[in-house]
Amino acid sequence: MTDLCEHLFPACREQAEFSDEARIDWLRRDRWISLPQAEAALGRLEDLLTYPQRGRMPCLLLFGSTGMGKSEILNRFGELHTAQYDKRAGLTTMPVVVVQMPPQPTEEEFYTELLLAMNYAEFNLMPLRTLRSLARRTLAEFGTKVLVLDEIDKMLAGSPRQQRIFLNTIRFLTNDLRIPIVCAGTEDARIAVLTDPNLADRFAAVELTPWRNDHALRQLLASFAGLLPLRSPSDLDTSAVRQRVLSLTAGVTGRIFRLMETIAIAAIRSGREMIDADSFDEDDLLLPLVSMQVIAGTQRAMRRRAA
Ligand SMILES: Nc1ncnc2c1ncn2[C@@H]1O[C@H](COP(=O)(O)OP(=O)(O)O)[C@@H](O)[C@H]1O
Ligand SMILES: [Mg+2]
Structure with a gap:
């Protein structure tokens, strides 16, 4: 054959020699396929990883319609830089942290998702201040170099006030941690981020355009x-x-x-x-x-x- x-x-x-059922099963599985736009976007993400720490870190906005492959790119980036445990130093590093925006765009929910993304599970009923400082401390301890927020259009479900608070949170994190932040979402999310004057000049935008x-x-x-x-x-x-x-x-x-x-x-x-x-x-x-x-x-x- x-x-x-x-x-x-x-x-x-x-x-191709496998049985029909085995081939169908194979077809239904997810696998990363190298696509020109996706590889270009990955290249931009890799650049951020090696960016020297300075006052204003560059950030990236990856936008495009639903189904264009944004989450695939971000997850691939995360997989290429998974957490490592250094036995001798007894330290875990997590160079890339990928967070899904919660359906309720509040700060509490956001920091909870962030801590979950870092495998932190014991933070029930913590007040916001504690959640916030714990999240910041954990990111610093893990030596996180890039923080990725997927589906930021969920923030648009919030009130204008919640949206403002959320955009402030992004600004606060990048200033405070001095790491680049990557946001991914649809065109609406792009508009929301870029209408914030404080964020507009630090986010470069990369669009995934339809074939x-x-x-x-x-x-x-x-x-x-x-x-x-x-x-x-x-x-x-x-x-x-x-x-x-x-x-x-x-x-x-x-x-x-x-x-x-x-x-x-x-x-x-x-x-x-x-x-x-x-x-x-x-x-x-x-x-x-x-x-x-x-x-x-x-x-x-x-x-x-x-x-
Ligand atoms: N590079 C890729 N390799 C393999 N499959 C992909 C790739 N990009 C997109 N896909 C397919 O397209 C689907 C939608 O991609 P996804 O990343 O969820 O889109 P988005 O986050 O932009 O809405 C995925 O479930 C996957 O099947
Ligand atoms: Mg997605």
Whole structure:
């Protein structure tokens, strides 16, 4: 079988020999895939890690629509710099701390999430002042070099006063700890952060833009062709495929991944074992996202009307 799968990357050929169920299971698992925008964003994050400590630390705002891969990038960054225990010194270091913004954007909830992200669990019913100083002390003791706050648009759920307090908290942390802070969120979050005059001039913004019909998309589809454990060569490098993918997903990374996963699973189940432009048209294809179903349904109706 292996020699039949020359269309796949060498590391993926063995995968194609597995049973249908094993291949489907593999397809459903999360794995990091190197994407141009994601790698560029990671590079910016890495830069912050080695930034010398000075009066005003630069900060980074990573923004883009839901599903563009922000959390994937931040978690990847966290995984590349996980906590280390130095046995001789008896010290744990945690160079990168990634915190999810709590649904209730209060300072108490925020510091609680921050302490949880640092595996601190014994802080029930502490007053805010204690929580705040404990969080600061723990960050300093862990030698944290970059603090990452994901989903900061949650702060917009708060009252204007809560939002102000939260933006002050970010400013306070970066001033006090002298470490860069990375915030990730949607366009709304970008506006909220950058309308704060104290934060606007220290946050550089990096945007994740939707995929377009260009070279990068061709490369992405070529990676899928080499990666998906199908036994026959797929035909993804066509303008028809690119247009179908973009119209079904609006170029949102997460939707493209779900779409390709669904279509690959259908190709395994049907025994077709390859993907081409026709694969995107099958009527019984259960598209993974409701939004995609709506788009596909409208397009099918339009094609039927045109026929
Ligand atoms: N670099 C990547 N490698 C693998 N999968 C990715 C990558 N970027 C995005 N994805 C897929 O897209 C989905 C949405 O990404 P996510 O990071 O949650 O988006 P966001 O945080 O911007 O809303 C993920 O669940 C994952 O399946
Ligand atoms: Mg996210």
